[in-house]
Amino acid sequence: MQEITKTLSDKELQLRYSEFEKEAVPHMDALYNFALRMTGDEDDADDLVQETFLKAFRFFDKFEKGTNCKAWLFRILKNSFINDYRKTSKEPNKVDYDDVQNFYETIKADEVETQHYEEDAFANLLDDDISKALTELPEDFRTVIILSDIEGFTYDEISEFVDIPVGTVRSRLHRARKMLYVQLFDYAKDKGFVKKSISSKKLNK
Amino acid sequence: MDLLEEITCYVDGELKDENNCCRIQQLIADDCMMRNEYLVQKCIKDLLGKRFSSSQIPSGLREKILLHISSNSNN
Numbered sequence: 001m002q003e004i005t006k007t008l009s010d011k012e013l014q015l016r017y018s019e020f021e022k023e024a025v026p027h028m029d030a031l032y033n034f035a036l037r038m039t040g041d042e043d044d045a046d047d048l049v050q051e052t053f054l055k056a057f058r059f060f061d062k063f064e065k066g067t068n069c070k071a072w073l074f075r076i077l078k079n080s081f082i083n084d085y086r087k088t089s090k091e092p093n094k095v096d097y098d099d100v101q102n103f104y105e106t107i108k109a110d111e112v113e114t115q116h117y118e119e120d121a122f123a124n125l126l127d128d129d130i131s132k133a134l135t136e137l138p139e140d141f142r143t144v145i146i147l148s149d150i151e152g153f154t155y156d157e158i159s160e161f162v163d164i165p166v167g168t169v170r171s172r173l174h175r176a177r178k179m180l181y182v183q184l185f186d187y188a189k190d191k192g193f194v195k196k197s198i199s200s201k202k203l204n205k
Numbered sequence: 206m207d208l209l210e211e212i213t214c215y216v217d218g219e220l221k222d223e224n225n226c227c228r229i230q231q232l233i234a235d236d237c238m239m240r241n242e243y244l245v246q247k248c249i250k251d252l253l254g255k256r257f258s259s260s261q262i263p264s265g266l267r268e269k270i271l272l273h274i275s276s277n278s279n280n
Contacts, residue, residue: 170219174209
């Protein structure tokens with residue numbers, strides 16, 4: 001931050017702050033939410049958001065006025081996550097999509113009618129359980145499902161943020177939801193909220 | 206596009222063509238496996254939206270960040 005105070009006059013700094021306050025600060029809640037779901041840890045989310053906003057302010061002259069500031073902030077946060085957080089954090093066990101496919105192929109069509117029961121079972125899961133399952137998704141899939149289902153971005157917006165084709169967004173989102181579903185199904189079963197004998201863990205053996 | 210991914214698009218309101226929407230609705234109504242796919246996609250989308258879409262940044266952290274930035278811009 002010291003570099004800015006050296007290169008900009010007081011007036012320029014105040015102007016930058018004023019514009020930053022108007023354009024970037026309103027997105028702080030959304031950025032925090034994204035950081036919290038990506039890291040699964042409040043302290044890490046705090047650090048990540050703080051670093052993101054300090055960087056954003058420092059490089060605010062690079063932001064093109066009239067473009068999507070929220071998307072710009074998300075990109076900074078995502079890059080900070082990749083470059084700084086991910087290097088130092090221990091990766092949790094990840095869900096394997098092949099296991100998920102195995103689970104689905106084994107579900108019989110006649111079990112579909114019990115689906116409403118599983119939705120009720122998930123409703124009994126704690127936020128911490130769901131958050132844990134989310135952090136166990138592979139990062140590329142986690143990013144897309146958070147941006148879509150929690151932040152409410154369209155496929156086009158996610159494609160722009162993450163810099164992947166729309167078709168890849170769609171494919172990752174489809175798979176991410178299935179992986180998360182299987183994880184939650186197992187959690188719900190372990191806690192006795194699901195009585196069916198089927199389990200993704202057992203099916204994989 | 207993969208048929209199962211079309212269901213994902215339908216759940217997300219990303220299937221723009223009305224004929225395609227009708228075709229997917231019919232598939233969901235007629236085919237148990239397609240209905241299962243639809244329910245799984247919708248269940249997770251709704252669950253995450255309900256549980257996690259409203260987290261707010263802790264006020265202490267917000268103030269800390271703003272103070273850090275504004276103190277530098279006022280120096």
